[in-house]
Amino acid sequence: MTTLDARRKAHGAKAPSLPPMSLYLHWPWCVRKCPYCDFNSHRAPAGLDEMRYVEAMLVDLAAWPEAAKRRPIETIFLGGGTPSLMSGEALERLLTGVRSIWPVTENAEITLEANPGTADEAKFERFRAAGVNRLSLGIQSFSDERLKRLGRIHDAAGARRAVAAAARVFENFNLDVMFALPGETLEMLRGEAREAADSAATHLSFYQLTIEEGTAFAKRPPSDLPDEDLAADMGELVERVLADAGFRRYEVSGYAKEGRRCRHNLNYWTYGDYVAAGAGAHGKVTLANPDGTFSVRREARFASPAKYLAAIESCGSGAETAFEVESEARPFEFMLNALRLAEGVPAELFEARTGVPLFVIELKLEELRASGLLVADPARIAPTEKGLLFLSDLQEAFLPEALAEFNGR
Ligand SMILES: C[S@@+](CC[C@H](N)C(=O)[O-])C[C@H]1O[C@@H](n2cnc3c(N)ncnc32)[C@H](O)[C@@H]1O
Numbered sequence: 001m002t003t004l005d006a007r008r009k010a011h012g013a014k015a016p017s018l019p020p021m022s023l024y025l026h027w028p029w030c031v032r033k034c035p036y037c038d039f040n041s042h043r044a045p046a047g048l049d050e051m052r053y054v055e056a057m058l059v060d061l062a063a064w065p066e067a068a069k070r071r072p073i074e075t076i077f078l079g080g081g082t083p084s085l086m087s088g089e090a091l092e093r094l095l096t097g098v099r100s101i102w103p104v105t106e107n108a109e110i111t112l113e114a115n116p117g118t119a120d121e122a123k124f125e126r127f128r129a130a131g132v133n134r135l136s137l138g139i140q141s142f143s144d145e146r147l148k149r150l151g152r153i154h155d156a157a158g159a160r161r162a163v164a165a166a167a168r169v170f171e172n173f174n175l176d177v178m179f180a181l182p183g184e185t186l187e188m189l190r191g192e193a194r195e196a197a198d199s200a201a202t203h204l205s206f207y208q209l210t211i212e213e214g215t216a217f218a219k220r221p222p223s224d225l226p227d228e229d230l231a232a233d234m235g236e237l238v239e240r241v242l243a244d245a246g247f248r249r250y251e252v253s254g255y256a257k258e259g260r261r262c263r264h265n266l267n268y269w270t271y272g273d274y275v276a277a278g279a280g281a282h283g284k285v286t287l288a289n290p291d292g293t294f295s296v297r298r299e300a301r302f303a304s305p306a307k308y309l310a311a312i313e314s315c316g317s318g319a320e321t322a323f324e325v326e327s328e329a330r331p332f333e334f335m336l337n338a339l340r341l342a343e344g345v346p347a348e349l350f351e352a353r354t355g356v357p358l359f360v361i362e363l364k365l366e367e368l369r370a371s372g373l374l375v376a377d378p379a380r381i382a383p384t385e386k387g388l389l390f391l392s393d394l395q396e397a398f399l400p401e402a403l404a405e406f407n408g409r
């Protein structure tokens with residue numbers, strides 16, 4: 001038992017109930033690699049055996065602890081890479097297989113990420129018939145020029161066709177749009193934001209382009225990237241244009257129409273549980289201990305698709321690492337997620353999800369409220385506008401070393 005578990009018991013903190021369960025499925029292949037992307041994604045090899053990968057994912061999924069497998073899955077997210085490269089048959093087998101291993105709630109949100117260059121309306125229909133009820137389209141831009149600079153496989157007409165097809169097949173869909181792109185001006189971005197907001201999308205994710213280590217853009221950065229000040233103005237512009245069209249910003253990059261927040265991501269951000277299958281996928285599960293405490297277990301799958309397949313086919317699991325998150329590390333993990341939410345979370349959720357009593361961070365919360373980084377309401381843990389601007393500093397205040405020093409232990 002760790003020090004914090006002992007203190008929790010001594011102070012009679014409630015044994016927490018287990019959080020909602022989600023499932024992340026990772027499809028690691030794309031038509032080709034985009035120059036800005038550092039996701040675990042690879043150019044699909046010729047003659048890829050997709051059914052072999054699907055069957056392996058199902059074996060891998062069955063390898064999660066039995067206690068976790070009894071808890072119904074409330075959301076599923078098929079991410080990548082480019083899961084829209086899957087055939088309808090492969091997706092159907094995957095989702096049927098998931099249901100034979102794990103209970104899935106009747107109203108589960110089931111999202112699939114699609115690249116406009118890989119799917120048409122007929123394919124969207126197949127995906128919907130297989131159980132997908134939410135689509136996330138990687139549009140990035142509605143401009144031929146900027147799509148070209150991003151090395152995308154589709155042009156603006158392809159992006160618009162995909163949005164129209166998504167609107168005919170799905171009631172609920174998201175568009176990913178990137179901003180602060182090479183050569184982009186505020187006026188150009190205004191047009192992008194308006195077009196996204198005027199589409200039938202129910203959810204929009206606006207990501208500021210970041211230059212990630214190890215990518216082609218890191219090796220040869222575009223010379224005409226907007227500077228920091230312009231990028232900040234762009235973020236504000238996006239928020240204003242989307243708000244005028246009825247999209248509320250509820251997370252750093254997430255905007256939703258009423259009732260259309262992404263349930264899957266909300267579960268991550270409220271420190272919920274999620275199991276995972278697929279190369280490089282990570283999961284986190286809370287497991288009750290007989291003494292009334294609980295453990296938080298994290299597992300990561302082999303990132304290389306070849307190693308992932310080999311591990312499953314030889315030992316029945318694709319896990320490369322599995323470890324327990326000590327109580328001391330949970331406050332930071334919790335805040336890393338919860339403080340991304342514009343409205344934050346109820347203060348009581350901290351203890352319910354981490355098993356760490358609120359008093360451990362109470363003084364820190366007070367200090368951050370006094371400095372205007374957290375909202376003053378003691379019933380909530382929520383960033384102010386200023387707090388969102390200095391999000392990393394705010395999150396880092398809950399690192400184990402920072403808390404230990406602060407609490408004078
Ligand atoms: C896994 S991809 C989405 C699905 C599909 N692979 C596609 O690109 O169409 C997730 C999203 O992350 C965003 N993204 C990826 N790399 C980024 C970067 N370096 N900076 C900002 N956003 C990025 C893109 O908007 C992308 O759509």
Ligand code: SF4
Binds near residue numbers: 030038039082115
């Ligand atoms: S952005 Fe999407 S399509 Fe491009 S390489 Fe990354 S995962 Fe693949």
